[in-house]
Amino acid sequence: MNSLLFALWNFHIIAESLPISSSGHLTLIQKLYNYVKHTSLQEPKVGVKTAYFSDDEEHIMHIPTLIIIALFLGRYIPQWTDHSSYELLKSWIIPLCITNGITGSLYLIVRKKTVKKFPLYLGFFITGCLLLVLSSVAYGTVTTLSVRDAILLGGAQSCALLPGISRLAVTFAAGIAMSLDPRISILFSLSAEILLIVVAVSKVLLGSQFPANSTQIKSSFFTLSFFQYVLLLVTSSISYKSLAWIAHLFIAKKSFPFAAYMLILAVLVLISKIATHKQTVHKE
Secondary structure, three states, rough: OOOHHHHHHHHHHHHHOOOOOOOOOOOOHHHHHHHHHOOOOOEEEEEOOOOOOOHHHHHHHHHHHHHHHHHHHHHHHHHOOOOHHHHHHHHHHHHHHHHHHHHHHHHHHHHHHHHOOOOOHHHHHHHHHHHHHHHOOOOOOOOOOOOHHHHHHHHHHHHHHHOOOOOOOHHHHHHHHHOHHHHHHHHHHHHHHHHHHHHHHHHHHHHOOOHHHHHHHHHHHHHHOOOHHHHHHHHHHHHHHHHHHHHHHHHHOOOOHHHHHHHHHHHHHHHHHHHHHHHHHHHH
């Protein structure tokens, strides 16, 4: 595997456990990569490939995240609820299907190209604002999920299709807005993510639409050296610890540092966009 792609994969694993929009950061990294390689932050010309990895490759990057979330749920569901992992997830089958069904439907409606037109700085700004509110808002104590809750959470989760909006932050915030217990909000959000990852990864691995591309991706991501496998294991361990840390920060209402980071990043991306636009206008 290409060393830069492998480095991005390790970054993605850790970023997935933080409320900072891993996909938004990968988009930002690709824009910076384009800038270095093509000296432009503008959209690439038709026929010119400047993205360092495809959407299918990004889906495969979620496999370690799938395992990390499964381990997290296996540990914390019995600690935070009166149910075993199996019992709780079984009771959530219908709400999870509704939530992810809404997200999947909206994704098919808006399509990827439409989503990518959303300003990255605005997504970062929205995430920062959500994290800022979460650091001071009162938490509820509701531990059960209704069909209405699942529908609203599905709508909230769909917002994370937009670049820069953290799925973890927006779904947790939606749960808090519905007076859910913060622990239940975290557990449900992560449970919903597992289903999304399974569907996305299965689509790539089965290669039902693009078998040649699927074979290439399998060869790239599953033919690693021993050192790379060890590094992935270390990175995944860090990500697991980070996820547990973030969960406890959310419960303790200590998300302000991440809120500040996202807001500052939004301003920097906006300034960069304005500067690039002026530079383009000046050249014309």
